Amino acid sequence: MKNINVCTHTHIHMGSVPATSWVLVLVFSQVSTHTTSFPPTSCSAACLCLSQTQVLCNSGGLHEIPLKLLPPTVEQLSLTRNDFRIIKSDSFAGLRFLKKLSMDGNNISLIKPFAFRGLPRLRDLSIQHTPLETVAPFAFAGLQNITSILLSYNKIKKVESYAFAGIVNLRQLVLAHNPLIKLDSNAFTGMTEIERIVLPSGIRHLEPDCFNGMDTLGHLQLAYMDLPGLRAGIFRGLTNVNYLSIQESDLGTIDGDAFNDMTFVKNLNILNNKIDSIQFLNFTWEQRIGHLRFQGNHILEIPKAETLLVEVDKLTVIQNHFPCDCRIHSLLDGPLANGSMLHFISRNYCISPLEVNGMPMNTIDIDSIGRCQEEVTKGNLEAIKDITNTSAQRIHTFCAYINLLFYFFKLFRIT
Ligand SMILES: *[C@@H]1O[C@H](CO)[C@@H](O)[C@H](O)[C@H]1NC(C)=O
Ligand SMILES: *[C@@H]1O[C@H](CO)[C@@H](O)[C@H](O)[C@H]1NC(C)=O
Ligand SMILES: *[C@@H]1O[C@H](CO)[C@@H](O)[C@H](O)[C@H]1NC(C)=O
Ligand SMILES: *[C@@H]1O[C@H](CO)[C@@H](O)[C@H](O)[C@H]1NC(C)=O
Ligand SMILES: *[C@@H]1O[C@H](CO)[C@@H](O)[C@H](O)[C@H]1NC(C)=O
Numbered sequence: 400m401k402n403i404n405v406c407t408h409t410h411i412h413m414g415s416v417p418a419t420s421w422v423l424v425l426v427f428s429q430v431s432t433h434t435t436s437f438p439p440t441s442c443s444a445a446c447l448c449l450s451q452t453q454v455l456c457n458s459g460g461l462h463e464i465p466l467k468l469l470p471p472t473v474e475q476l477s478l479t480r481n482d483f484r485i486i487k488s489d490s491f492a493g494l495r496f497l498k499k500l501s502m503d504g505n506n507i508s509l510i511k512p513f514a515f516r517g518l519p520r521l522r523d524l525s526i527q528h529t530p531l532e533t534v535a536p537f538a539f540a541g542l543q544n545i546t547s548i549l550l551s552y553n554k555i556k557k558v559e560s561y562a563f564a565g566i567v568n569l570r571q572l573v574l575a576h577n578p579l580i581k582l583d584s585n586a587f588t589g590m591t592e593i594e595r596i597v598l599p600s601g602i603r604h605l606e607p608d609c610f611n612g613m614d615t616l617g618h619l620q621l622a623y624m625d626l627p628g629l630r631a632g633i634f635r636g637l638t639n640v641n642y643l644s645i646q647e648s649d650l651g652t653i654d655g656d657a658f659n660d661m662t663f664v665k666n667l668n669i670l671n672n673k674i675d676s677i678q679f680l681n682f683t684w685e686q687r688i689g690h691l692r693f694q695g696n697h698i699l700e701i702p703k704a705e706t707l708l709v710e711v712d713k714l715t716v717i718q719n720h721f722p723c724d725c726r727i728h729s730l731l732d733g734p735l736a737n738g739s740m741l742h743f744i745s746r747n748y749c750i751s752p753l754e755v756n757g758m759p760m761n762t763i764d765i766d767s768i769g770r771c772q773e774e775v776t777k778g779n780l781e782a783i784k785d786i787t788n789t790s791a792q793r794i795h796t797f798c799a800y801i802n803l804l805f806y807f808f809k810l811f812r813i814t
Contacts, residue, residue, distance in 0.1 A: 444468075445481075452496070456481065464490045472496055474520075480504040485511065492517035501525040508532065516541035525549040533557045540565030547571040551597075555579050564589040573597040580604065588612035601625065607632030615639040624648035628657075628675075635660035644668040655679030655706075663687045667711075671695040677702035684710045693735070694718050697750055701726035709734040716743065723749035723763060725771035 445459025452474040456465060461481040469476065474496050483505045491497065497518050507529040515521065521542055531553045539548065545566050555577035563569065569590050575597050581604040587596070591614040600623030607630065610619075618641060628651035637643070643664055650672045659681060661667075667688055674696055682688050690713040697720045716735050721727065730736065736743040744760035755763050 466491065466493065469494065475499045477501045478505070482506050485509045486514040487511050488513045489516050490514050494518055495520065497521050499523045503527045503529070505529050510535060510538040512537035513541050515539055519543050521545055523547045523549075526553070528552045530554050533559060534562040535559055536561040537564055538562055542566045543568065545569055547573075549573045550577070551575045553577050557581065557583070558586045559583055560585040561588055563587055567591050570594045571596075575599050582606060582609040584608040585611055591615065594618060598622075603627075605630075605633045608635050610634060611636030613637060616641070616643070618642045620644045620646065622647045624650075626651050628652040628654060630654050631656040632660065633657055637664070638662045640664045640667075642666045642668075644670060646670040646672065649673045651675050653677045653680060655681055658682060658686075661686060661688075665689040666692070668692045668694070669696060672697070674698045676700040677706065679706045679708075681708045682711050683708065686710075689713065690715070696720070698722075699750070701730045704729035704733040707734045709737075717746040718748070720748045720750035720757075721760075722751045723755055723760065723765070723768065724751065725769055725774070727760075727765060727768055728770050729774060731765070 445461050446454050446456040446465065446468070448454050448470065451470045451472045454469055454473050454475070455477045457477055458480040461478070461483065464478070464483065464486075471493060473494060476494070476497060476499070479501055480503070483502065484507060486502075486507060486509070488511045491500070491514075494517070498520050500515075500518075500521060500523070503525055504527075507526060508531060510526075510531065512535065515524070518541075522544055524539075524542070524545060524547070527549055531550075532555060534550070534555060534557070536559050539545065539562075542565075546568060547570060548563075548566075551573050552575075555574065556579060558574070558579065560583050563572070563586070566589060570592060571594060572587075572590070573596075577599045578601070579599050580602060582598075582602060584606045586606075586609050587593070588611060590612070593613055593615070594617030596616075596619050598621060602621070602624045603626065605624075605626065610616075610633075613636065616637065616639065620642075621644065624645075626649060631654055634657065638661070640661070640663070643661075643666070646668065647670070652675050655678055662685075664687075667690070670692065671694070676699065680702060682691065688711040691709065691711040692715045694715060695718045699722065701721055701724070703726070714735075714737055716737075721730060731740045731743060741761070744765065747760050749755040749758050749760055749763060
């Protein structure tokens with residue numbers, strides 16, 4: 400007890416330490432009375448060595464990592480609220496037993512490649528509440544056994560390609576509360592065991608291949624994005640996903656091949672988004688999508704029936720808002736309704752025209768909504784094809800052609 404008290408009183412400036420830290424220090428002091436004694440000289444001036452394995456250097460005014468002054472046996476090291484600005488390559492080399500490292504509340508603006516090399520047992524790394532703006536390539540490379548990296552509450556605007564390369568065992572990455580607006584290609588490449596990624600809200604650009612190279616992914620939630628569209632290649636390389644949710648976002652236009660390269664996704668949720676239009680929505684059996692839940696979305700334009708291919712094990716389409724216009728017929732005949740129109744109209748709503756906005760589809764008279772001209776025209780053409788097949792009905796064919804000509808003529812004059 401005596402040793403510890405000397406250490407705290409001489410080396411920590413009381414004025415700058417919040418009361419909670421003092422409570423912590425007292426608690427730890429009592430714990431450490433039970434541990435074996437060690438020479439206090441093994442600790443640097445700004446640190447408190449609770450034991451040979453646990454060292455606190457919080458609010459110590461440090462500018463450099465006090466590497467030479469730490470016991471090489473340290474397993475838990477806290478370096479919060481110091482003044483580290485640049486974490487150089489190999490900053491921690493030699494701390495072979497370190498398992499947990501916290502550098503929260505520092506002035507870190509740059510992490511050089513391989514900054515944490517030489518920490519084979521490090522499992523938890525926390526760098527939060529810093530002005531860090533960029534996660535540069537290979538910043539964490541060499542952390543063979545890392546399972547969790549917390550990077551919340553920084554100023555991260557950019558995660559560069561290969562930022563997390565070389566850390567195959569990572570299970571959890573938290574990037575919440577950062578002003579990140581763009582995910583570069585290969586930003587997450589190399590995380591083959593990742594279970595959970597938490598991204599901040601407000602992402603505006605997803606580059607193709609931004610999730611590429613993540614072989615098994617437990618849980619990925621993409622929320623509060625503001626995208627011009629979901630483009631080809633965004634989800635390329637995503638395989639063996641247990642749960643992927645795209646939610647509460649403005650998705651713009653969904654392109655045909657946006658989901659093409661995604662395979663073995665157990666649960667794919669598209670929830671509460673605004674979708675301007677769907678150019679193609681393409682899920683094939685080969686992709687092995689388990690349950691597609693399309694729920695609570697506002698779709699501003701009904702996709703044409705022939706642009707939808709939904710081959711999934713289970714499909715739930717509920718609480719969405721669609722325009723109740725001439726295309727509603729093809730929607731109800733199409734794969735999103737999957738043959739159960741009554742079920743579909745009792746669980747989805749109209750977004751337009753204005754007078755039916757928000758009303759369940761089954762409260763409006765759908766039969767009174769005319770079919771679109773394009774569908775009518777197509778229907779006529781098919782009818783004509785059938786008729787032309789039988790030579791006996793040539794006269795009808797002729798009439799139909801005349802009708803059609805008139806129809807086009809009318810169209811031409813109107814537009
Ligand atoms: C961070 O740097 C600023 C000046 O750049 C300084 O005023 C401040 O004290 C530093 N913060 C810490 C925790 O050392
Ligand atoms: C990595 O972590 C696992 C599980 O905690 C452990 O068994 C293994 O020894 C660790 N590897 C090293 C190099 O410490
Ligand atoms: C839909 O997927 C199939 C099979 O992957 C592919 O051949 C086709 O080109 C895709 N269509 C679009 C519009 O992407
Ligand atoms: C579509 O409906 C059929 C017939 O009711 C059903 O067997 C099938 O499972 C449904 N498909 C999906 C993806 O829910
Ligand atoms: C014409 O009708 C016959 C018999 O109804 C059918 O076998 C044939 O496939 C049809 N041809 C075309 C071009 O639709």
